[in-house]
Amino acid sequence: MELHGDRVVLRSLAEEHVPVLADLGGDPEVARWWAGIDQPYLLEELAAGLSFTIVADGEIAGMIQYYEELDPEFRHAGMDLFLGTPFQDRGLGTDTVRTMARYLVRERGHHRLIIDPAADNERAIRCYEKVGFRPVGIMREYWLDPDGVQRDGLLLDVLASELA
Numbered sequence: 001m002e003l004h005g006d007r008v009v010l011r012s013l014a015e016e017h018v019p020v021l022a023d024l025g026g027d028p029e030v031a032r033w034w035a036g037i038d039q040p041y042l043l044e045e046l047a048a049g050l051s052f053t054i055v056a057d058g059e060i061a062g063m064i065q066y067y068e069e070l071d072p073e074f075r076h077a078g079m080d081l082f083l084g085t086p087f088q089d090r091g092l093g094t095d096t097v098r099t100m101a102r103y104l105v106r107e108r109g110h111h112r113l114i115i116d117p118a119a120d121n122e123r124a125i126r127c128y129e130k131v132g133f134r135p136v137g138i139m140r141e142y143w144l145d146p147d148g149v150q151r152d153g154l155l156l157d158v159l160a161s162e163l164a
């Protein structure tokens, strides 16, 4: 499957993308926020079928994946992404998140989406806010950082009608 943004194409994760993504994900500037993106992890994600490779100008730039709560009472979806260091800070993250958000609303029928960056990942938070996400609150000691320290996360959500 392919989802088209203004500047990115999101292509279903395929085995031939895995070595490049493992290289990009192993960079310390990515791993400090999302550790463990290696070939075994990516092959597990390939099998799960909910991940897309981010392609920009024909180059593999990163990965985005989504997850869904399908219980009708609590139905929503969330997403996680990374861009390799050379692809950061160029607006590609905003286009990627917006493209995935539109897919989850229009094709998967979700009315509410969530995302949960580290509370001090200011670039990620700014990127998500540009798409329409709003802070819900701090989740204390939410994630274990690569140094083994439990750190806070920020939950953000957006309703379908608020997508920018």
Ligand SMILES: CC(C)(COP(=O)(O)OP(=O)(O)OC[C@H]1O[C@@H](n2cnc3c(N)ncnc32)[C@H](O)[C@@H]1OP(=O)(O)O)[C@@H](O)C(=O)NCCC(=O)NCCS
Pocket: 029, 030, 033, 034, 080, 081, 082, 083, 084, 087, 088, 089, 090, 091, 092, 093, 094, 095, 116, 117, 118, 121, 122, 123, 124, 126, 127
């Ligand atoms: C987080 C990430 C997906 C964002 O994508 P991106 O393409 O770099 O972000 P964009 O360029 O679309 O937008 C970033 C915004 O944050 C701003 N920004 C950058 N660094 C910032 C900082 N230190 N503090 C505050 N804002 C910052 C930029 O100016 C831009 O806002 P603007 O358009 O209003 O100027 C990407 O940087 C990334 O993958 N980083 C490493 C891994 C990671 O953090 N993943 C997220 C895990 S939840």
